[in-house]
Amino acid sequence: MTAKMPKSRVQIKTLPVYCKSEEVQSVKVLHRIFWSFYPCIVAFRHCKPLVQVDGTHLYGKYKSALLVAVAQDENQNIVSIAFAIAEGETTDAWEFFLTNLRRYVVTINGVGIISDHDNSIDAAIARSNGASSPPRAWHMFCIRNIGSNFLKRFKAPYLHKLAVNTGYSRTEHEYNKNYQWLKEWGEAYTQWCDEIGVQRRVLAFDGGHRWRHMTTNLVECINSILKGARNLPVTAIVRSTFYRLNELFTRKSAEAHERIRNEFTYSEFATKRVEESFRRAGNIVINRFDRRNEMFEVHKMQDGSIYTVNLAQRHCDCGHFQVERLPTPMSSCSCMLH
Incomplete structure (x- = not known):
């Protein structure tokens, strides 16, 4: 692989072989392997500063785990950026994967990491010497996984939706309201949530590092695509990821060239954006605005x-601007007038 793509990254960890308590010389057993193709490393530079990680078990002869990291660009294209095969989803395996991921692929600071609510991943991040902790990285949990763990812990399906909605709260006011409703059912429920921490499970407190992503859906999509390869030997699995990603990059390149050929002229594009913005805005009136400070007061008639x-700080009282990293109908309308 590295002969065909010299800038790809591979790390292999082996174990010695023993015969009657004596080490067999010149023989090693594969323990873990990490790999990332160079086009994937380059692709991440053009993606959101967000990574989703997950693991899935191999079900062939070798009972190991395949660990995957996935990113997404602003055109909603999904790309796998790194893989690893390890003995299982253990703390040591996750430490091996995340360390190499941060060293070779996700080298920027301020990145968000979304994973399942798993103690082994938490422990691995704690060992990262700050590489996967604030302010260099923000580790957050998949809200669907939190909801699943909530059901396992309390066997209360009637509270499942409320617990999940608490995580989806976009403002502190909305969060406090949902939190209070959950607390009225019993303090044990809110205490369990408090142990996780609001920064890791609630949109309103994540600092925008989720980029609207509440689950690990992206990486689960990749796991489903690789399902047919999970019963193969190790070398065949690596080869499978190579050819499938090569097919993906080839197809996306053709689509990009086609888009360029069919692209609107600038004026058509700008007109379309304005029309779309006002269509989404609906009945909205700008009461007053301060051009110098880029501050607007927006009145929603409905x-x-x-x-x-606040366009300069990308902030809106509704909470959508900060959380989703996209202009809300209110802020879009203000921006057009500005």
Whole structure:
């Protein structure tokens, strides 16, 4: 692989072989392997600063685990950026994978990492010497996995949706309301949530590092694509990821060239954006605005709500601008007028 793509990254860890308590010389057993193809490393530079990681078990002759890291660009294209095969989803295996991921692929600071609520991943990140901890990285949990763990812990399906909705709260006010409703059912429920931490499970407190992603859906999509390869020997699994990603990059390159050929002129594109913005905005009135400080007061006619939009700081009282990293109808309308 590295002969065909010299800038690809591979790390192999082996174990010695013993015969009657004596080490057999010149013989090693594969323990773990990490790999990332160079086009994937380059592709991540053009993706959101967000990584989703997950593991899936191999079900062939070799009972190991395949660990995968996935990213997404602003055009919603999904790309696998790194893989590893290890003895299982243990703390040591996750440490091996995450260390190499941060060393060779996700080298920027301020990146978000979304995973299942798993003690082994937590422990691995704690060993990272700050490489996967704030301010260099923010580790957050998949809300669907938290909901599943909530059901296992309390056997209360009637509270499952409320517990999940608490995580989806976009503002502190919305969170406090959902949290209080959950607490009224019993303090044990909110205490369990408090142990996880609001920064790791609630949109309103994640600092925008989730980029609207609440689950590990992206990496699970890749796991499903690789399902047919999970019963293969190790070399065949690596080869399978190579050819499938090569097919993906080839197809996406052709699509990009086709888009360029069919692209709107700038004026058509700008007109379309304005029309779309006002269509989404609906009945919205700008009460007052301060061009110098890029501050706007937006009045939503449907329900009488009033929001303050700060374009410079990308902040809106509704919470959507900060959480989703995209302009809300209120902020879009303000931006067009500005």
